Amino acid sequence: MTESIIIERLNGTQYSLDDLEIHVISFDPPGPNYQYTWTQMSEYNTVATDTQLQQTTIPLVIQIRAHDVYDYELMRQRVLKIFAGYEPFYVINLRIPYLRWKVVPEAYDFQRLSNFWFSQPITINLTCADGAAETVLSTTDNGFLSAFGYSTNTVDIPQYSFKNKTSFNIWNGGILPLRAEERPMFITLDASASSITIKNNTTGQSLTVNTTLSRGNPLTIYGLKMMVGTNSVFAKSNHAYLDFIPGNNSIAISGTTNFSVSFKTHFYY
Numbered sequence: 001m002t003e004s005i006i007i008e009r010l011n012g013t014q015y016s017l018d019d020l021e022i023h024v025i026s027f028d029p030p031g032p033n034y035q036y037t038w039t040q041m042s043e044y045n046t047v048a049t050d051t052q053l054q055q056t057t058i059p060l061v062i063q064i065r066a067h068d069v070y071d072y073e074l075m076r077q078r079v080l081k082i083f084a085g086y087e088p089f090y091v092i093n094l095r096i097p098y099l100r101w102k103v104v105p106e107a108y109d110f111q112r113l114s115n116f117w118f119s120q121p122i123t124i125n126l127t128c129a130d131g132a133a134e135t136v137l138s139t140t141d142n143g144f145l146s147a148f149g150y151s152t153n154t155v156d157i158p159q160y161s162f163k164n165k166t167s168f169n170i171w172n173g174g175i176l177p178l179r180a181e182e183r184p185m186f187i188t189l190d191a192s193a194s195s196i197t198i199k200n201n202t203t204g205q206s207l208t209v210n211t212t213l214s215r216g217n218p219l220t221i222y223g224l225k226m227m228v229g230t231n232s233v234f235a236k237s238n239h240a241y242l243d244f245i246p247g248n249n250s251i252a253i254s255g256t257t258n259f260s261v262s263f264k265t266h267f268y269y
Helices: 069-082
Strands: 005-009 014-016 022-027 033-042 045-054 056-064 089-093 099-105 122-128 161-163 167-172 186-191 196-200 205-209 219-222 225-228 247-254 259-264
Touching (some): 022 069, 186 196
Antiparallel strands (some): 005 014, 005 089, 022 056, 033 045, 056 122, 089 099, 099 122, 161 259, 186 219, 186 259
């Protein structure tokens, strides 16, 4: 059974390897690459004191089948163009088209199969610095939840935009936490207020911004960056931040009843 793989450059240009007659033999991402730091606490007790998700390597095996010797060289140039490593690109497996891996290629051999117009199987090792896949769509895109029927609540359907609602849940459907310093949530709050507080009751974190807000000039929060228009308001905050654990996060907003708010992110697997 052939794989169907899409390569997407950062500018949105997509290449379907099937359509370009690049035969995909296999694309099998491994499990996450966790690294642990161990500390010997006593003669018979060792404790993991730190855990880090490292980059992972995904092997992509392809083969080209040209029509003649000249077409072989043109196909070779096509492969080199698609997998050019001057910038990262995304790999999407159409078996699970709502996830993508951001990768860069390692060096690879490109050898002919004897004197025929086929190549030998070409293994391109793709390094994923994030160590995880991300959803193609973000939480504010139409159709975002269409792929998550296997795990999302079908009674209380997750929402990511609210109007004048001071308490609600934000569902992180991924397996990785969304931390302010790593994979921050992008929060847009359009409100009329002189001081506003957003609290994640699940994590116990509370962020307060003491500045005058008016409708049409929203406060945006991205990790530790807090802006109103082009002006930073971090100095007017309590210097806190918000994380979102996997699963439901109970959010409360105080200081205003005239507002709209949205939470934009990808999920990570």
